[in-house]
Amino acid sequence: MNIGIAGLGLIGGSLGLDLRTLGHYVWGISRSPDTCKQAVAIGAVDAACQEADMIPYLAETEVVFICTPIPSILPAIATIAPKLKSSAIVTDVGSVKSAIVTEATKLCDRFVGSHPMAGTAFSGINAAEPNLFNQRPCVVTPSQDLEAMAVVRSLWESVGAIVYECSPEAHDRAVAWISHLPVMVSAGLILACQQEVDDEITHLAQQLASSGFRDTSRVGGGNPELGRLMAEYNQPALLKTLHTYQDVLQSLIADLESGNWDAIQILLEKTQTLRPLYVE
Numbered sequence: 001m002n003i004g005i006a007g008l009g010l011i012g013g014s015l016g017l018d019l020r021t022l023g024h025y026v027w028g029i030s031r032s033p034d035t036c037k038q039a040v041a042i043g044a045v046d047a048a049c050q051e052a053d054m055i056p057y058l059a060e061t062e063v064v065f066i067c068t069p070i071p072s073i074l075p076a077i078a079t080i081a082p083k084l085k086s087s088a089i090v091t092d093v094g095s096v097k098s099a100i101v102t103e104a105t106k107l108c109d110r111f112v113g114s115h116p117m118a119g120t121a122f123s124g125i126n127a128a129e130p131n132l133f134n135q136r137p138c139v140v141t142p143s144q145d146l147e148a149m150a151v152v153r154s155l156w157e158s159v160g161a162i163v164y165e166c167s168p169e170a171h172d173r174a175v176a177w178i179s180h181l182p183v184m185v186s187a188g189l190i191l192a193c194q195q196e197v198d199d200e201i202t203h204l205a206q207q208l209a210s211s212g213f214r215d216t217s218r219v220g221g222g223n224p225e226l227g228r229l230m231a232e233y234n235q236p237a238l239l240k241t242l243h244t245y246q247d248v249l250q251s252l253i254a255d256l257e258s259g260n261w262d263a264i265q266i267l268l269e270k271t272q273t274l275r276p277l278y279v280e
């Protein structure tokens, strides 16, 4: 297929690497000539250009993946979609779906929303890596255009993703629990550690921190822009999960204050059983 990727960063670049390996012709759009050069150099795209030069590529393009940061997804669709042939399909990879899908469908008849649940702590074209999506979940949102959905679905499956179909609203509520809340909790953990008033203790804690702290602080130490955008574009769902988390913490504090060790043991036995329902 002839595939366009707008936004050549971690996700766009990684997708390009895999799609080219599968034999597709992939071209990309970036704001920066340096990113264009680098994307070609690492093999993420066959060719790349800035938006002003994209017209010659559009005529043959069958599918476009919009892989820009969330605020630029709708503007990118508004610019690109009207210039594509009418059979071309547009999808995005944004980490929120409600704020994008309804508007995007107005801008493009053949729009299908996607969200691959894959990432690393890095960003930009130099962070692109092959097989990023292999065995990772990927949401595809429903569309009346069943053929477009099938194409988007099969492209994600071809790069190894496990596709789940759900509404934008259900997606946003689910990712609030397992992606957006963990970022806030993990950030809160790092900030709380810094509240220690004794500098010697803080220094010692920093020296002693090991695998437990590495695991629990990882997403709080990630890309701040991405975290801010998750909060901004999924505010109601994220707030609900944070309030529930606050209630859970409050009850844990009450058990600790009253020395209710049995209650704490029961809680931890429960969480030990529940964790495998989310991750292996």
Ligand code: NAP
Residues within 6 Å of the ligand: 006, 007, 008, 009, 010, 011, 012, 030, 031, 032, 035, 036, 067, 068, 069, 070, 072, 093, 094, 095, 096, 115, 116, 117, 118, 119, 120, 122, 123, 124, 125, 127, 226
């Ligand atoms: P990224 O590495 O920063 O890449 C985004 C790329 O888009 C940048 O390399 C940048 O390239 C370009 N860009 C930046 N601002 C732009 C703008 N205003 N207009 C047009 N292009 C712009 O970010 P990413 O992690 O790949 O995220 C991209 C999308 O994937 C986001 O919508 C995010 O929600 C979604 N996503 C991210 C993850 C994750 O964990 N990282 C996971 C799943 C989905 P130039 O500066 O060269 O133009």
